[in-house]
Amino acid sequence: MVTLNVNGIECRYGSTKILSNINLNVKPGCFIGILGPNGSGKTTLLKSISRVLKPHNGSILIDKENIYTLKPKQVAQKMAVVPQYNDVGFNFSAMDVVLMGRNPHLGDFQMESSKDVEIAKNAMELTNTWTLAERPINELSGGEAQRVIIARALAQEPKILLLDEPMSHLDIINQIELMDLVKTLCTKNNLAVLAVIHDLNMASRYCDTILLLKDNTIFALGSVEEVMTPENILSVFGVDSIIRKNPITNAPYVIPLSPKKLSEEKNSSIHVICGAGTGTTLLKTLRDEGYNVSAGVLNVADSDFETCELLKLLSLSDPPFSAITDKAHEANLAMIKNANMVILTAVPFGLGNIKNLEAAIEATKYGIPTYVIDETPIIERDFTHGKAISLMQQLKEHGAIFVKDSTELPHSIIPKNNS
Amino acid sequence: MNNNNNNNTVDTCNNSQRTEKVYSQRAKRWKLVIAGLIASLIVTIIVSLNIGYTFISYSDILTFFGTRIPYVNNLIDTTAFTREQLANQAIILDIRLPRILAALIIGAALSASGTLFQGVFRNPMADPYVLGVSAGASVGVGIAILWGTGINFFGFPIVPIAAFLTALATIFFVYSISKVGTRVPEMSLLLTGIAVSIFLAAIFQAMQFITTDHKLSQLVNWQIGSITNVGWANWWAVLPFIVAGIALSYFYARDLNMISLGEDTAQHLGVNTSRTKKILLVLGSIMTAAAVSISGLIGFVGLMIPHITRLIVGPDHRLLIPTSALLGAIYLIICDNIARSIGGATEVPVGIITALAGGPFLVFLLRRSRQKYRM
Numbered sequence: 001m002v003t004l005n006v007n008g009i010e011c012r013y014g015s016t017k018i019l020s021n022i023n024l025n026v027k028p029g030c031f032i033g034i035l036g037p038n039g040s041g042k043t044t045l046l047k048s049i050s051r052v053l054k055p056h057n058g059s060i061l062i063d064k065e066n067i068y069t070l071k072p073k074q075v076a077q078k079m080a081v082v083p084q085y086n087d088v089g090f091n092f093s094a095m096d097v098v099l100m101g102r103n104p105h106l107g108d109f110q111m112e113s114s115k116d117v118e119i120a121k122n123a124m125e126l127t128n129t130w131t132l133a134e135r136p137i138n139e140l141s142g143g144e145a146q147r148v149i150i151a152r153a154l155a156q157e158p159k160i161l162l163l164d165e166p167m168s169h170l171d172i173i174n175q176i177e178l179m180d181l182v183k184t185l186c187t188k189n190n191l192a193v194l195a196v197i198h199d200l201n202m203a204s205r206y207c208d209t210i211l212l213l214k215d216n217t218i219f220a221l222g223s224v225e226e227v228m229t230p231e232n233i234l235s236v237f238g239v240d241s242i243i244r245k246n247p248i249t250n251a252p253y254v255i256p257l258s259p260k261k262l263s264e265e266k267n268s269s270i271h272v273i274c275g276a277g278t279g280t281t282l283l284k285t286l287r288d289e290g291y292n293v294s295a296g297v298l299n300v301a302d303s304d305f306e307t308c309e310l311l312k313l314l315s316l317s318d319p320p321f322s323a324i325t326d327k328a329h330e331a332n333l334a335m336i337k338n339a340n341m342v343i344l345t346a347v348p349f350g351l352g353n354i355k356n357l358e359a360a361i362e363a364t365k366y367g368i369p370t371y372v373i374d375e376t377p378i379i380e381r382d383f384t385h386g387k388a389i390s391l392m393q394q395l396k397e398h399g400a401i402f403v404k405d406s407t408e409l410p411h412s413i414i415p416k417n418n419s
Numbered sequence: 420m421n422n423n424n425n426n427n428t429v430d431t432c433n434n435s436q437r438t439e440k441v442y443s444q445r446a447k448r449w450k451l452v453i454a455g456l457i458a459s460l461i462v463t464i465i466v467s468l469n470i471g472y473t474f475i476s477y478s479d480i481l482t483f484f485g486t487r488i489p490y491v492n493n494l495i496d497t498t499a500f501t502r503e504q505l506a507n508q509a510i511i512l513d514i515r516l517p518r519i520l521a522a523l524i525i526g527a528a529l530s531a532s533g534t535l536f537q538g539v540f541r542n543p544m545a546d547p548y549v550l551g552v553s554a555g556a557s558v559g560v561g562i563a564i565l566w567g568t569g570i571n572f573f574g575f576p577i578v579p580i581a582a583f584l585t586a587l588a589t590i591f592f593v594y595s596i597s598k599v600g601t602r603v604p605e606m607s608l609l610l611t612g613i614a615v616s617i618f619l620a621a622i623f624q625a626m627q628f629i630t631t632d633h634k635l636s637q638l639v640n641w642q643i644g645s646i647t648n649v650g651w652a653n654w655w656a657v658l659p660f661i662v663a664g665i666a667l668s669y670f671y672a673r674d675l676n677m678i679s680l681g682e683d684t685a686q687h688l689g690v691n692t693s694r695t696k697k698i699l700l701v702l703g704s705i706m707t708a709a710a711v712s713i714s715g716l717i718g719f720v721g722l723m724i725p726h727i728t729r730l731i732v733g734p735d736h737r738l739l740i741p742t743s744a745l746l747g748a749i750y751l752i753i754c755d756n757i758a759r760s761i762g763g764a765t766e767v768p769v770g771i772i773t774a775l776a777g778g779p780f781l782v783f784l785l786r787r788s789r790q791k792y793r794m
Contacts (some may be wrong), residue, residue: 052683076689083683090541090679090734095442100677104689108670111737114443121439133438156688 002063002078002159003027004049004192009058011044019044019055019216028159028190031183033203035196036213037237042196043084045213046164049194050081062160076104080153082146084164084196094140094148095133098124101155123154126181142169150178154185161185163195167202179206200254204228205246212236228252242310255310258288269294270413271339271363273332273356277303278345282373282406285414287311294339296332297324297356323352329359336363341413342370344400348381349388357391364398371409372402449738456745460523463749467519468511470756475515479507521649521713522755522769523748526720528661528710530728530747532703533721534740535668538675539699540609543729546722547707550612554619555589555704556582556711557642561626564637579657582712583705589615590704594697644717644770646755657709664706665744671695671702672736679734717751717770719777724750726781 004026011019019041026032034042047053049060051067060067067075080101101123102116112120124130127147137145146169153161161182167175183206185191197203203210203224210227212220214236220227233241239256246253269292272279279295280303286293296316298305308315316335318328332355336342342363349357363370372395382388396402403409468480482504486492500508529547536545547553559581566577597604597611627638668675674695677685685692707721728743751769754776758769 047683050683050687052686071689072686072691073689076687081683081687083681083687090538090543090729092676092680092734095438096676096733096735097680099442100680100688103673103677106673111446112442114439117439117442120442121435130435130438133435134441152688 002192004079004160004194005059005061005064006049007059007061009048009055009060011041011048011053011055017216019048021217022058023218024211024221026160026192026194028192029186030209031186031193031195031207032209032211033195033197033207034211034213035198035200035203035236036219040213040236041216042213043164044216046081046162046194046196050079050162051075073104076156078158079160079162080156080158081162082150082153082164082166084168091136091138093134094124094129094137094144094151095120097137097148098129098133098151098155101152104156119157120151120155123151124148126154127151128177143171143174146170147174147178158191160192160194163193165196165198167197167199175202182206200228200233200256201246201251204254205249205251224252228254257311268292268340269338270341270343271295271336272343272345273347273360274304274345275299275302275347275353275356278347278373278375279304280307282343282345283307283313284311285406287313289414294335296335297328297353297359299352321352324355329355332356332359333362336368337366339363339368342368343409344370344372344395346373346375346381348376348383349378350383354384354387354391357388357395360400361391361395361398364395364400370395370400372396372400373404373406373409374402375405452732452738453741453745456742456749460745460749463752464519464523467752467756468515470760471510471515473507473510475507475510479504480511483508483511517649517651517654518646518755518759519752521646521654522751524654524658524661525646525710525714525717526724526747526749526751527665527744528706528747529717529721529751530724531665531668531740531744532706532710533747534725534728534736534743535675535699535703536721537725538679538736538739539696539703541679541681542609543726544722545609546725547703547711548616548718548721549609551589551593551616551619552586552704552707553711553716554616554623556586556708557623557716558589558619559583559585559708560641560712560715561623561638564634564641565626565630579653579709579712583660583708586704586708586711587701589619590700594700640768641715643768644715644773645758645766645768646714646717647759647766647768649713653713657713660705660709664702664709665740668699668702669737669740671699672740675699675736675740676734679736715768715770718774719781720747720751720773723777723781 004024006022006024009019009022010017022045034045036042044053048055051072054068062070062075062078098120099112099116102112102119106112106116121130124133127150129144129147129151132140132144132148137148140148146166150166163182166178166182170178179202182193182195186193195207197207207224210220210222210224211218212227212232219236220232228243230241230243233239233254233256241257242255244253244255245251270286272283272286272293272295274282274295275298283293283295283304284307294314295304295308298308298315298317299320299322300317301320305315305317307313314335316328316331318324336359342360344357344360347353347356360370360372378389378392406414465477465480469475469477482495485495486497486508533546536547536550537543539545560578562585563578563581593608593611593615597607599607623642627635630638674685674690677688677690678692678696682692685695710717724747725739725743728739728746732738732742751773754772755769758767758772761767
C-alpha cells in the first residue's frame with residue numbers, strides 16, 4: 001500500500017510564491033482531479049510531487065519517505081508521470097519510448113529482457129498503441145503520441161500515476177477510452193491517480209476527489225459533490241454556472257453560463273411569449289445582451305421553461321400539459337405592462353395556450369412595441385380551428401410588427417454580429 | 420470480406436510477434452553491428468598503411484603486425500629481412516602507423532563527444548565547437564605554445580594538459596553562467612556557448628598578433644588541423660583520456676536516451692538528470708580537449724558523424740556511442756589518406772578535407788532532414 005503525503009509545501013519563483021500551504025494525502029485507489037484556472041499552480045504542484053521542482057518548504061513523502069532523500073530511480077519505481085508537452089527530440093520508435101519506462105527497474109548495464117518487452121507490450125495494448133510499436137514517434141499524430149507516453153508511464157508499473165492534462169491532444173473517443181482505462185487501473189489495481197484536468201465535467205465524471213486550486217493554494221478539497229458547487233466555481237473560475245446531474249452517470253454536470261455583458265447592461269425589460277422551444281435561443285441572446293428578460297406563460301417541463309430555469313430568468317408557468325389558467329394569464333398581463341417590449345415567437349397554438357395570443361393583443365393595446373416572429377406561417381401552427389389565425393390578424397391590425405425570424409429584429413435590440 | 424479480415428488478423432499477429440522478437444534480440448544485433456564496424460576499421464587501417472609515397476606491400480604490412488603478436492612472431496625470421504623490408508618496417512612504425520592511429524583516436528573522440536553533446540542538448544546542431552569547448556582548448560594550446568613548447572609536465576607534453584584545463588574551465592564557466600536555479604535550460608546553454616566561443620576565438624587571434632614569427636607559424640599550423648606531427652609520445656599521452664571517455668559515456672548511454680527526451684521526462688523515469696548531464700558534459704569536454712590538443716581544430720567530424728550514424732543505426736545511444744566512435748575513426752583515417760595523397764609532395768591539412776567534405780554534406784543533410792524529421 002503506497003501512500004503519498006504532501007505536507008505544507010511552498011514553492012517560489014524568485015520572491016513570487018507560486019504555491020503555498022498545500023496539504024494532501026493520497027491513498028491507493030484514489031482518483032484526484034486537480035482543477036483551477038490558468039496560473040493557479042496546478043502544473044507546479046505536479047512538478048514538485050514528481051521531484052522535478054524542489055519545494056522551498058514542506059515535504060513530500062512516499063510511504064513515509066521523503067522523495068528528495070530517495071534516489072530518482074526509487075521514486076520512479078513507485079510513481080509515473082504523463083507530462084503536458086511531449087516533444088521528442090530524436091526519432092525513437094514508439095516501442096523504444098515505452099521501453100524507457102522500464103528504466104527504473106533495470107540495473108546499470110542491464111538490457112531490457114524479454115520480460116520487459118512483454119510488460120511494454122501489455123502497456124501498449126492497453127492504450128491501443130501496440131500496432132504503432134515500430135513507428136517513429138515523431139511521425140505519430142498528437143493523440144497517438146500521447147497514448148504512447150501513457151503506455152510508457154504504465155510500463156513503469158507505478159503505484160501512483162500523475163497526469164498533466166492528459167486529454168489535451170485527444171479526440172472525444174480517445175478521451176473517454178483513456179479516462180476509462182485510468183479509472184479501471186485505479187479501482188482494480190489500486191493505483192492512486194492525480195490528474196490535472198481542464199474539463200470540469202470529465203473531472204466530475206471520473207474523479208472521486210476534487211482539489212480546487214485558486215491563487216496558488218487549495219481553495220477546496222473534497223468529494224465531487226462537495227466541491228462542484230456553483231459558489232465554488234464562481235469564486236475560483238469567475239463564471240456563473242448551473243449544476244445538473246449527468247443523466248447517464250449521475251455525476252454532477254456543470255453548465256457554465258457566458259458572462260453577461262456588464263458594460264452593456266440595459267435597463268429595459270423584454271417579455272417573451274414563447275413555448276415548445278421556439279424561444280430558447282432568443283431568451284439566451286437577450287439575456288446575454290443584458291436585458292431583463294421575462295417569459296410567460298409556459299408549462300412546467302416545457303423546454304423554454306427549462307431554459308428560463310437554467311438562465312435564472314423570470315417566468316410564469318402552469319403545470320405540464322394544462323391550459324393557461326386565468327390567474328397565470330393575469331400575471332402574464334401584469335408582466336407585459338411592466339415590459340418595454342414584447343416579442344412573440346412562432347409558437348404553435350392550441351386551445352391550451354391560445355390565451356398567450358390574446359395577451360399579445362393586450363400588449364399592443366397598452367401601446368407596448370410588439371414584435372411577432374413569423375418563422376412558420378400561422379396556418380401551419382394553428383391547432384384551434386382558425387381561432388389563432390383570426391387573432392393573429394387582429395394582432396397585425398393593432399400594429400404589431402411582423403418579422404420573418406429573430407435576425408430581422410431591429411439591430412438596436414440585437415446587434416447583427418450577435419444574432 | 421471474411422477472408423480479408425482473417426488475413427489482416429494473421430498479418431497483425433505476425434507483426435506483433437516480429438516486434439517482440441526484434442526488441443528481445445536487440446543486444447545480439449547490436450553486437451553484430453559493432454563487430455562488423457571493428458572489422459571494417461581493421462581493414463581500413465591495413466589499406467591505409469599501403470597508401471603513401473613509398474610502396475609497401477600488404478605482405479610487408481602483415482609481416483609487421485606478425486612480428487608484434489606473441490607466438491606468431493616466433494614463426495617470422497626477422498634476420499632474413501632485406502634492407503628494403505627493414506626500411507618499410509621503420510616507415511610503418513615511425514611514420515604511417517602513428518599517424519593512422521592518431522586519426523583513429525581523434526576521429527573517435529570527436530564523434531563520441533559530438534554524440535554526447537547532441538544527446539544532452541537534444542539538438543543535432545550541438546557539438547564541441549558550438550559549446551566553446553574547442554575554442555577553450557585552443558586557447559590552452561595557444562598559451563602553451565607562447566610559453567614555449569617542449570616543457571614537460573609530469574612527463575606529458577604541456578600542450579594537451581593546457582588544452583584539458585582550459586576546455587574544462589570553459590565548459591564549467593559556460594555551464595554555470597547558463598544555470599537558472601538548479602537547472603540548465605538548453606537554449607541558454609547554447610547561446611552562452613556561442614558567445615564564449617566567439618570571445619575565446621578572438622583571444623586566440625590576439626595571440627597571433629603579439630607573438631614572434633616562429634611561434635605564429637606554429638599557432639597557424641596547429642589551428643588549421645593536421646595530424647602530420649602527432650607522434651607516439653602525444654598519442655600515448657591522450658589515449659587514456661579518450662578510451663576512458665568513450666567507456667564511461669557508454670555507462671551513461673541509457674540515461675542519455677532519456678535525457679534526449681527532455682530533462683523532466685528523464686527525471687520522471689528515474690534519471691538523476693542534473694548530475695548525469697554534468698558528467699556527460701565533462702566526458703565530452705575531456706575527449707574534445709584530448710583530440711584538439713594533438714591535432715588542432717578539425718571541424719565537422721563531431722557534428723557530421725553522429726548525425727549520419729543516427730540516420731543509419733537510430734537514436735539509441737547504447738548503439739550510437741560505439742558506432743559513431745568507430746565510424747568517426749574510419750572517416751578521419753580516410754580523410755587523412757586523402758590529405759596525404761592528393762597534394763603530391765605538399766600535404767593538405769586534414770582539417771581542410773573534413774571541412775570541404777563536411778560542409779556541403781551537412782547542408783544536404785539539413786535540407787533532407789527538414790522534410791523527414793521534426794528535429
